[in-house]
Amino acid sequence: MLSLENVSAAYGKFRALDNVSMTVSPGEAVAVIGANGAGKTTLLRAISGMLPVTAGRIIMEGVEISAIPPHHIVEHGIAHVPENRRLFPSLSVESNLRLGSYPRIARSQFAQRLDYVYDIFPRLKERRRQLAGTMSGGEQQMCAIGRALMSNPKLILLDEPSTGLAPVIVAQVFELIRRISEEGYTVLIVEQNVQKVLQVVDRAYLLEAGTIRMSGSADELRKSDDVLKSYMGIA
Ligand code: ATP
Numbered sequence: 001m002l003s004l005e006n007v008s009a010a011y012g013k014f015r016a017l018d019n020v021s022m023t024v025s026p027g028e029a030v031a032v033i034g035a036n037g038a039g040k041t042t043l044l045r046a047i048s049g050m051l052p053v054t055a056g057r058i059i060m061e062g063v064e065i066s067a068i069p070p071h072h073i074v075e076h077g078i079a080h081v082p083e084n085r086r087l088f089p090s091l092s093v094e095s096n097l098r099l100g101s102y103p104r105i106a107r108s109q110f111a112q113r114l115d116y117v118y119d120i121f122p123r124l125k126e127r128r129r130q131l132a133g134t135m136s137g138g139e140q141q142m143c144a145i146g147r148a149l150m151s152n153p154k155l156i157l158l159d160e161p162s163t164g165l166a167p168v169i170v171a172q173v174f175e176l177i178r179r180i181s182e183e184g185y186t187v188l189i190v191e192q193n194v195q196k197v198l199q200v201v202d203r204a205y206l207l208e209a210g211t212i213r214m215s216g217s218a219d220e221l222r223k224s225d226d227v228l229k230s231y232m233g234i235a
Helices: 042-048 070-076 092-099 108-119 122-126 135-147 166-181 218-223 224-229
Strands: 002-011 014-023 030-032 055-060 077-082 155-159 186-191 201-210 211-217
Touching: 002 042, 002 201, 014 055, 014 211, 042 055, 042 077, 042 155, 042 186, 042 224, 055 218, 077 135, 092 108, 092 135, 108 122, 108 135, 108 201, 108 224, 122 224, 135 155, 135 166, 135 186, 166 186, 201 224, 218 224
Parallel strands: 030 186, 030 201, 077 155, 155 186
Antiparallel strands: 002 014, 002 055, 201 211
């Protein structure tokens, strides 16, 4: 479904992604793990067109998207849930969801998509008139994921969904991710919470200083000495 071929991206002279190649197949949940500053957010920004690539190609379902502006990339079935959720705090939950259905293909299906999102996240329906900024951190993450689902995406990019949440809420957020993956969505998630994310994905890539250091099944990475030592604090 998605492939990155030798992708590099930079902020000025600083090369934040260096020759990154990876694939995500339909229906898979794939994680990119790595420490602070490894380039995880940059990778998602490159895929959704917010940061131009300086080399390589990004291909979604056979179409090269690396040269397409970000507002058109959503039309190719990619929805990005950014770090810190970026909801509109003074708008209601439902208005935030409505903003997710702006792609042309999704607008005509607004009512059906809303029913679908409320069906999988009943809490959002209960709170539909509440201002998004007054929701708990976990509920806001649910709203941000719901907003992404409103565009009827094929691929959902999740940027550190567990950041800033209390441990009990983190567990709920990973449960949400497991659910959307079971719904059949293809998921690419970047996370620092290595232990938790490897419990909900099929495969993972380890990113270090902008390059892929290791890849394999979630099980393989969970058992790797390097991952255990550097990312799970287990010697
Ligand atoms: P974290 O887990 O802390 O969010 P990350 O793996 O997502 O980290 P990125 O945010 O992708 O890392 O950053 C990768 C590198 O690029 C870092 O060294 C960071 O300082 C640098 N960087 C990120 N954004 C910019 C920017 N707008 N201008 C210059 N450098 C940047």
